[in-house]
Amino acid sequence: MPEEPKQHTDAEKKPTNSHIKKKAPRQKRRVGLWTYIISVVAALAIGVGGTYWFIGRIVNQQLSSMQQTNQAMKKIQSVYSTISENYYQPVNANKLANGAINGMVNSLGDKFSEYMDKSETESLNDTIDSSFSGIGAQVQKSGSYVQIISPIAKTPAKKAGLKPKDVIKAVDGKSVAGKTLTEAVNMMRGKVGTKVKLTIQRGTSNFDVTLKRAKIPVTTVNYKIVGGKKKIGYITVSTFSTDTAKEFKTALKALDKKGAKKLVIDMRGNPGGLMTAALKMASIFIKDGKTIMQVQERDGSAEKYVAGKKYDGGFKETKPTTVLIDGGSASAAEIFSAALHQSAGVKLVGSKSYGKGTVQTVTSFSDKTEMKITVAKWLTPNGTWINKKGLTPDVKADEPSYASLTIVSKLSDLAADKVNPNVKTFQQYLKALGYFKGSANGYFGPSTTTAVKAYQKHAKLTATGKVDKQTLAKIETELATKISDNDKAYDAAMELISKTN
Structure with a gap:
């Protein structure tokens, strides 16, 4: 039975399917070997006459396919040589090669076929392994900073003695104040084996702790x-x-x-x-x-x-x-x-x-x-x-x-008089929660400002009509709760x- 393929999901969160990981095949002498085998088969077919005429037909088809392949490879080599030798500026050989590979794969017209660079490959492998490189702590936003919910067993965070409710105030000397949770988490992630320094607040005391990043498993x-x-x-x-x-x-x-x-x-x-x-x-x-x-x-x-x-x-x-x-x-x-x-x-x-x-x-x-x-x-x-x-x-x-609404990807888009897709998504958030009565047209006008003020009063926030991180976070949380409560x-x-x- 052939090796069973593995499946995975790609970096854009689009569904992909199975794959087999293998090393790039060596091409050297492949054509010569096939030519030899085909010659032997052809000789046998001729020797036995018309009884095996179909063998000759198969051989001709294979030879024709090989000739087309050789012509195509010669053309690619010619283009490569012409560009590398005559383009008015020096060209990076790897860039040309990667461009050729991307072009061939893209010509398939198949969104699930792709050539991946190093970072995309690492992302894919993390998805397959259901893991990432980091410190190993479940975290949440706490005011302007990030708070540890729980360190994961047998991870750098647990081994370093970090505890629930510890507040992470800075990463490698850079404050996380005002950062989104995703931004703060990305600051803590990095290559396996590299070190990261965290500034921790526990109660009324502050201290620094240096951790060595490791591969962290994710529960699926x-x-x-x-x-x-x-x-x-x-x-x-x-x-x-x-x-x-x-x-x-x-x-x-x-x-x-x-x-x-x-x-x-x-x-x-x-x-x-x-x-x-x-x-x-x-x-x-x-x-x-x-x-x-x-x-x-x-x-x-x-x-x-x-x-x-x-x-x-x-x-x-x-x-x-x-x-x-x-x-x-x-x-x-x-x-x-x-x-x-x-x-x-x-x-x-x-x-x-x-x-x-x-x-x-x-x-x-x-x-x-x-x-x-x-x-x-x-x-x-x-x-x-x-x-x-x-x-x-x-x-x-x-x-x-409203359960299928996308996320707001850029907070700065949510400002008065702006027109963009993020505003439209935000209006749909407010509409689902019952605060926006107009048409979700993507224009942040007076009716949207009024709706924001109404929500801020409901959430006991300062009713400015302006969308800050706290307002958006509360709206997203309340919408998630409503989706869960109305899961038909x-x-x-x-x-x-x-x-x-």
Whole structure:
């Protein structure tokens, strides 16, 4: 059986699919070897006459393909030489090479195929590993600064003795006052092994502590018991990374100990990840020998991946289960959901999924760059290709329209008389909370100022009508709470599972 591809999500948070990491192949002597093999085959075909005329036809096709490839490579070499020797300014060789690679990959017209530089490669690997390089502390905004919620076990923050409620006032001597939480976190992150100095306030005292950054794991599976006496285990899976299958099995065992009788698995907003993780997790719910998914190569042949001990280690879950999906559920999340739906009879609740049905491989180069290209389709157990179609839920329950609003990316855009997309998004925030009655047209006019003042009075802030960081943060928090309180899909899933025996 061929190596199983890995899946991942790219840097733009768009759903991608599986990949195989491999070293860049050596091209030297490949043409010469094929020429030799083809010559031998041709001689054999001639020797036996017309009986094997089709062999000659195949040889001609291969020779024609090789000639076209050689012509194309000569043209690329000619362009490279012409530019490097005649362009009016010196040209960096690596820049030319990267441009050529990008051009070839972009010519495919496939948004899931790309050439990635070093930083993009590192970001991809962090996503796959579900980790990042930093100090290892959960943090939140606290006034102008950042406060530690909890240091993560066995991380630099924990080893250095940092405690909950410690306030981080500066990073490497630079104050975090006025920084957004994301900006402050980015100041603390860096390459593994590098040092970072934090200025900490604990109670009334201040002190400095120097930490060595390390690889910090991120939890991708969360769970809890809901439904009161009904004892429903609720599991959310944010992505499919290296440790997700292990975390998922741990969650199932923990919920079992807590007395869970039924399960709701939330795949909403999950952009995908490792295909192997999806296979391991889906196999837990499916009888051995039944199909989890299929991978179809470009020659049309399809390989079936079936449930069994190879993936689940003999661990099975038979509790009544429901899966939540939405437009953000993609690739591995769709593999998992489709497998449970078609091979285990599990009902899907929510809205139509994204529809990502292709598989990518990733080739790693010696300069730490990578190239990702689409190499196959993946199909559901019954052979359906859901690409650009998605999975249709059994019970349709859409989230409120404001649940899909994007974030405000630039605070300075939210000022009087400005016109831009961030203002329109902000107006939609206010509209969802009931403070803005006009049209969300992207113009920050008097009606928007009035709405801001009304909200600031409600939130017990100074009613200036101007949007500062505190005002925006409170609006975003209140909107998130409203989305959670009006989660019709969640309610529908709970109602369905409650009636399932």
